[in-house]
Amino acid sequence: MIRAAELQRARFAALDPLLPPPSALPPGDPVEAAGAAGTIAHVRFPAGSWQRLWSPAQLQILSAVLGRNAGAGMNALLSAWRERITLAGAETDSSCTVTWPSRDVVVARALLDHGLTPQLALAVRAPAPGRAHAVPGVTVRESRRGDLEEIVELRYEELRYTSYVGHGVLQPGARALLAEEVSRGLQFGGRVWIAEEEGVTVGMVTGGKRSPAPGDALAGRVRPGEWGYLGTLAVTAAARGRGIGRALTAVAHDELFSPSLTGTFVSYNPANPLSPVFWHRQGYRPLWTTWAVSPATALR
Numbered sequence: 029m030i031r032a033a034e035l036q037r038a039r040f041a042a043l044d045p046l047l048p049p050p051s052a053l054p055p056g057d058p059v060e061a062a063g064a065a066g067t068i069a070h071v072r073f074p075a076g077s078w079q080r081l082w083s084p085a086q087l088q089i090l091s092a093v094l095g096r097n098a099g100a101g102m103n104a105l106l107s108a109w110r111e112r113i114t115l116a117g118a119e120t121d122s123s124c125t126v127t128w129p130s131r132d133v134v135v136a137r138a139l140l141d142h143g144l145t146p147q148l149a150l151a152v153r154a155p156a157p158g159r160a161h162a163v164p165g166v167t168v169r170e171s172r173r174g175d176l177e178e179i180v181e182l183r184y185e186e187l188r189y190t191s192y193v194g195h196g197v198l199q200p201g202a203r204a205l206l207a208e209e210v211s212r213g214l215q216f217g218g219r220v221w222i223a224e225e226e227g228v229t230v231g232m233v234t235g236g237k238r239s240p241a242p243g244d245a246l247a248g249r250v251r252p253g254e255w256g257y258l259g260t261l262a263v264t265a266a267a268r269g270r271g272i273g274r275a276l277t278a279v280a281h282d283e284l285f286s287p288s289l290t291g292t293f294v295s296y297n298p299a300n301p302l303s304p305v306f307w308h309r310q311g312y313r314p315l316w317t318t319w320a321v322s323p324a325t326a327l328r
């Protein structure tokens with residue numbers, strides 16, 4: 029196992045210089061096949077929770093150390109997982125996810141062959157201030173307390189859009205959950221910038237700073253150090269394609285920049301026809317891809 033972990037570490041380093049050293053396998057049900065080892069963690073989100081806006085009720089998260097033949101290793105682990113769900117029965121509102129380096133196309137083949145599809149990309153950008161972009165008649169400013177309603181409407185619009193092309197789920201009570209999340213984000217140091225035109229809010233972007241810490245969701249995903257992040261970006265449908273997204277992003281990048289920053293990151297749905305191309309043009313490129321399949325689909 030130690031040998032396999034070393035091989036994986038060397039393989040990741042050769043695949044992509046921006047990957048951090050891999051973390052140890054997280055806790056979960058152990059799974060082994062063809063020299064590969066993994067764990068499957070089970071997570072359940074209660075009805076009405078914030079997470080259910082972005083996830084099915086149940087997740088099975090596979091983490092893996094694949095050894096020398098990475099494609100065959102992932103293939104064998106996914107076959108072993110499929111046997112387990114055949115025995116256990118497929119939950120309807122659930123999905124199995126694997127988060128893997130985006131550039132590992134050998135493993136991508138095995139994931140596709142088992143019916144998994146790319147659901148989310150974590151993309152990174154080198155640290156740099158924003159390149160100012162002015163849109164005539166549009167002002168970008170940091171949000172104030174009185175902007176909450178407009179911010180929630182734009183976040184709802186982004187959730188609605190994501191529900192067509194990605195993992196967003198339009199649950200009843202979504203607006204109230206988004207309002208709570210916006211308030212909580214602002215309370216804990218998150219920032220929101222909004223774009224206004226003739227007094228009307230036409231766009232917004234959320235952002236802040238984070239550093240990976242042992243055991244948190246960023247650990248093993250990005251290199252140690254302080255990162256800027258951009259969260260939700262949305263522009264009203266009628267105002268898109270005029271540079272407002274670019275203007276918002278430029279201000280956020282500029283205000284998050286400091287000489288000690290390691291970089292910035294965003295997440296987007298690869299199937300979204302608007303956001304991947306937008307982010308790539310702002311200097312981002314994918315580092316990790318989260319792949320997903322519902323057990324019912326995997327068993328077909």
Ligand SMILES: CC(C)(COP(=O)(O)OP(=O)(O)OC[C@H]1O[C@@H](n2cnc3c(N)ncnc32)[C@H](O)[C@@H]1OP(=O)(O)O)[C@@H](O)C(=O)NCCC(=O)NCCS
Binds near residue numbers: 261264300306
């Ligand atoms: C993604 C999104 C925020 C981008 O915002 P936007 O304001 O439309 O983005 P921009 O106008 O800055 O850039 C989009 C395109 O318009 C072009 N554009 C910029 N200024 C322009 C102008 N003056 N005239 C015409 N087009 C212009 C940009 O160049 C870009 O096209 P290109 O990539 O071919 O060059 C917006 O499409 C959106 O809200 N989508 C739905 C929600 C969503 O997907 N959010 C992202 C979640 S990660």
